[in-house]
Amino acid sequence: MTPEQLRDSSLLELFSLEAEAQTQVLSAGLLALERDPTQADHLESCMRAAHSLKGAARIVGVDAGVSVAHVMEDCLVSAQEGHLYLRPEHIDALLQGTDLLMRIATPDNNPGPADIEAYVALMARLLDPLALAAPISTPIAPFMAEDLLQATGVELTMPVLDVEPPTGAPVEPASRARRSTDTGERVLRVTAERLNSLLDLSSKSLVETLRLKPHLATMQRLKRLQNNGLRALENLNVQLKEHALSLEAREALDAARRLLAESQQLLVEKNAELDEFAWQASQRAQVLYDTALACRMRPFADVLSGQARMVRDLGRSLGKQVRLEIEGEKTQVDRDVLEKLEAPLTHLLRNAVDHGIESPEQRLLAGKPAEGLIRLRASHQAGLLVLELSDDGNGVDLEKVRRSIIERQLSPAETAAQLSEEELLTFLFLPGFSLRDTVTEISGRGVGLDAVQHMVRQLRGAVVLEQAVGEGSHFHLEVPLTLSVVRSLVVEVGDEAYAFPLAHIERMCDLEPADIVQVEGRQHFWYEGRHVGLVAASQLLQRPVSAHSQQTLKVVVIREREAIYGVAVERFIGERTLVVLPLDERLGKVQDISAGALLDDGSVVLIVDVEDMLRSVDKLLNTGRLERIARQGSQVVEAARKRILVVDDSLTVRELQRKLLLNRGYDVAVAVDGMDGWNALRSEDFDLLITDIDMPRMDGIELVSLLRRDNRLQSLPVMVVSYKDREEDRRRGLDAGADYYLAKASFHDDALLDAVVELIGGARA
Template sequence: MTPEQMRDASLLELFSLEAEAQTQVLSAGLMALERNPTQADQLEACMRAAHSLKGAARIVGVDAGVSVAHVMEDCLVAAQEGRLRLRPEHIDALLLGTDLLMRIATPGDAAGEAAVPGFLVQMAALLDPSAVFAAPLPSASAALAPVLEPAPAIIVAEPPALLAEPQDDASAPRKPGKRGGEGGERVLRVTADRLNSLLDLSSKSLVETQRLKPYLASLQRLKRMHGQGMRALDGLKSQLEGSGQSAEVLEALAQTQRLLGETQQILQQQAAELDEFGWQASQRAQNLYDTALACRMRPFADVLTGQSRMVRDLGRSLGKQVQLQIEGDKTQVDRDVLEKLEAPLTHLLRNAVDHGIELPERRLLAGKPGDGVIRLCASHQAGLLILELSDDGAGIDLERVRRSIVERALSPAETVAQMSEAELLTFLFLPGFSLRDKVTEVSGRGVGLDAVQHMVRELRGSIELTQVAGQGCCFHLEVPLTLSVVRSLVVEVGGEAYAFPLAHIERTLDVPADAIVQIEGRQHFWHEQRHIGLVSANQLLNRPAAQGEERSIRVVVIREREQLYGVAVERLIGERVLVVMPLDPRLGKVQDISAGALLDDGSVVLIVDVEDLLRSVEKLLTTGRLERIERRGSAVKGVPRKRVLVVDDSLTVRELQRKLLSNRGYDVAVAVDGMDGWNALRGEDFDLLITDIDMPRMDGIELVTLVRRDQRLQSLPVMVVSYKDREEDRRRGLDAGADYYLAKASFHDDALLDAVVELIGGAQG
């Protein structure tokens, strides 16, 4: 809506805007007065807000609004003058009146005016000390829900526009809180689609200005080549003058030098002008983008509208006194993030009031103040919005959690008894998990936390729960400040650029090719005291494998809760801040991809959907179709190393043999038992099998028997290494088809290596 349209807007629309602003003043002030009924500044602010709404309602002819605002003003004036002390029932009534005023000012809400007579009767009873409170007031929280429902397609930008002429009168409308700027800023209503288009255009403009850089570089290179040509002509002139050339030749050469000198001046001037233009254009484009992005940013307080009131009303309905304390309410966040945060925050706040905060008598017995406190803190950190929602309630009964897990058959009692606190708390995020014995209107702590977690993950964020028994719980949320841009690591896979959001990246590594081991048919590498599964980005993203000899593999380590995965890529291009460009909806959901973006040179990069990618990994693992990453460079070029499979259920023996053989130059894979070894043999080619005898699932004798029955493997050399050194055990191994039997009792480094050389020769033959 343009400023002219705003000036021409109907009085009813202006009244609705003023009602929205003034009812927020009333709600905040009344809740402050509930804690301290004699605060003069809050009494004055609330009285002025009611007075302003009374005058505005009279101007637009809304008699119901005049009546409600008038009786509220009378009540507040009486409190100011000391004729009335505000009690909780007065605050309840005034908050209900606040809701009624907003409903009366909302076009098409006839129910608001219908409730006015009953409200006036209740207020009259409260204002007359001799009157009996005639009837119970409706729940303030019941009246709250339908009051404020902002139109989803409308947002508020910061550029100034005339909403109403400034007034010096104290009853002048205040600037809207949620829909207006702070202080004296005026607002202009802009549709979300137009603002998104502006941001899209500004981001493309920013990218386009970067394309000037290669042109400028080419011009600078041309200027250098031109200077070299000038110097070459000077040398040629010296040679010609010494060789007695005619005057015509020397004059033609001089003319050429003059022309080149003029073009050199033009080149220098054009290069300088292009450099200046490119710098200014990039600055303007950056400012344009920053301004467009800032228009999408709103203070975190916008998502808190009504939350303090909701906490107060819900607490009253449960017989509790609860206060919501907010820090960092001016923290700037993208409006899309704010919209999606409202539902999960509301749920967490309701849970905190219902199950976190105890009844006043229980709090007093525990040595706590009777009033409970919920704290919500918002801050910026490394491009993320950090939210901490904590309460000073009773915390979570971990024994009840254990019993609930066992009763629901989610885990055996023996396992549950050994679980840590963090492991137990993760069960609260499972669908349908609850500590509440019966269903109530207010969901118990745990019910719906799966939905909260899902909504936070949709924002590419994370949520973590901690608690201290008897002292309360804390939810720690991390979400991006904006969904319009994303900090990413750009990598190359199959010759194309892909971006991994930094929020999902644990670290990047260069993993030596010989550090990759095979366990249970999957590739792993050892890092910081744990095995990390390794998968190929080429297979996940359906890109062709790169050709070349590399002695190390570049790995992006991504985290999903406590699980780490290593994704092997071809090249790490670097960290970039990318402007998210949604994919065409006609494409539907593209597997493993969330959006696109443009790099500085104008080339396209696809942004990886990490959660979808991890689902693809799990699917490949369960179907057994995960491809092995070729460890290029682990062999001398043109001379492949011989491959040995070591099968042993002892980690110590396995690693000892692997290191011995690797140090001697062999390419070694390992398996944890006979079944794992059999799967490896069927999927890959080896030059030698070294196996133990006593192993779970499938012992060494069974494994050797299967090898000798398989047409492809029957000629594979097999060595048995066992603690059993009895003749009958040796005979069993050799009868099954082993070519060599080595007892661990007499085992030493040279004995194993000598036996391997005897069977298959050196590592490179």
């Protein structure tokens, strides 16, 4: 082949596409052969893949590819003919040859001649029966798929060739590389930007067709009005027959009847045409959207390319036997979602191999098979992609988690000892939290499940961890199938429209005043055999309560795994299919809101971030700031209770003060430190502030100083309750602006309550 032909980019591109397809066949087949080296069908498929690559490399003149594929083919043919039994070292070498072939086919990442010669020599030694008599004990780390892994601190007595790509030229992950097609269909390349634009236009077209519905309803109403007008004119004609009318009046009446009948007939015809047009337009828009969306959808298998190999290689480097089983590879997912899932899935798989699966010796002692099993299942449920990733390892050592929480001073020992299993597992998702004592290349770098949770939340999804000691761990991930359109329930809160994604709605219901009960000082209602907490959307979304509230309460029941609450709204507007419009990045993360959209009439609606809203509800409950929802029809109107904000970083002191004041009849909210207290003061109204001095983030002195400089808050009474009992400490607090200073050393119930009464009087206004 001439140099001109070698420079033909189309031929090299075809070779690259074929190399990608055939190396995937080789990787899958070799992993199967590692479990059963005598499977004839996998031996045949691997041999044919190597043979095809050798022929393709010869055609385009890539001699390195010919050499590597040739020795791999010789090895596989020997195994087919029964002259060679494939051992783990053979599989390792064949997998390295697969990686080498992919590098050869990747532009700007070709291996040097020395690498090719070393690999050919390695395969020659492996095929020599005399060479296999003595083990080769050169501990060289194997090349991992996608250059993701490097063994550390583990010696492997296997013949391995270091074929790492040069620095700055990593192998492109297969899930991001160009896909070959073997369906015979013609392929047209379209940029991702144009595809996104097409989907955006088709989404808007789908929503625009919905705007025809109100016009059609108006036309139907106009037809009814005109029909009523025609009947009224007929009745008038009957009444006038008893009176003598002039010829001109009779002709005018007949002309009016005729014109009205003609216009009604025309209106009926056009109304039918509009109805047919609206139906066809909606159908075509739906087909257009579905087709555009299908262009973006990819099988879930695209994100799995190389994962089975990665699990196998990582297990080998750690001296473990691990197998990955995958279900639902053909599940269709939006390409953007798919790309963003690759990193968290890779991390969870690595985590399962490193943390979950035990060594073969430990597994045998526990009565388990020596080979560990990781299962990954993908499916569609209620418009979501649901991923289930589980392993049959040892689970999470909860006592080790508890000790780590105490050592990192994340919780006092007394509190940590009372944490439930679910509460302990939530600490694993905190930034920098790790159970590793030493840093390795595989784990222990402080980037753990918090990164997984962050990436999943960016997809508007959620991840939950469950485990059973000695039986393994189970991760449940839910993410949208697509990020462009969401089906939602639109409601009205504070005279504005908000949308709740249907995927997070349990049900909608109307509550009568008698249905709302008080349980432990909070409002609940009975739902499916349990009391469900009731909160006001107006408080969560910081909207004014509507003056037109009705006696019947409209409630949206939202759920996220085990967390469930009823959110009271003013009105149900209805179900809508909304095109998601991302918020301006300059706004940052807007609390309880994920995105925006446009309704049929062009008005703006904000899409609720249900997971964020549930966290807001929990925070309101924990700080005691949850407001009661006024129940219409009640004959007793209670006088407003005075509100007190207690700011203290000590849970014991905080709760003691809260209960004392609640029992005396005050309405009490709490804050865990100065910053939390400052945020509460700016967003709500209080009659008194009780604060500690020494607190994280913002101390009490700084909090009081900020308060006194604020025009709205500067007249608010302030009481300081502190362990510091020296005169200079007392003077410092009073100089900052406190009205009363009470030392905790001399603290008792009556002293606090008497001081509160002295400052703001009794509990009722």
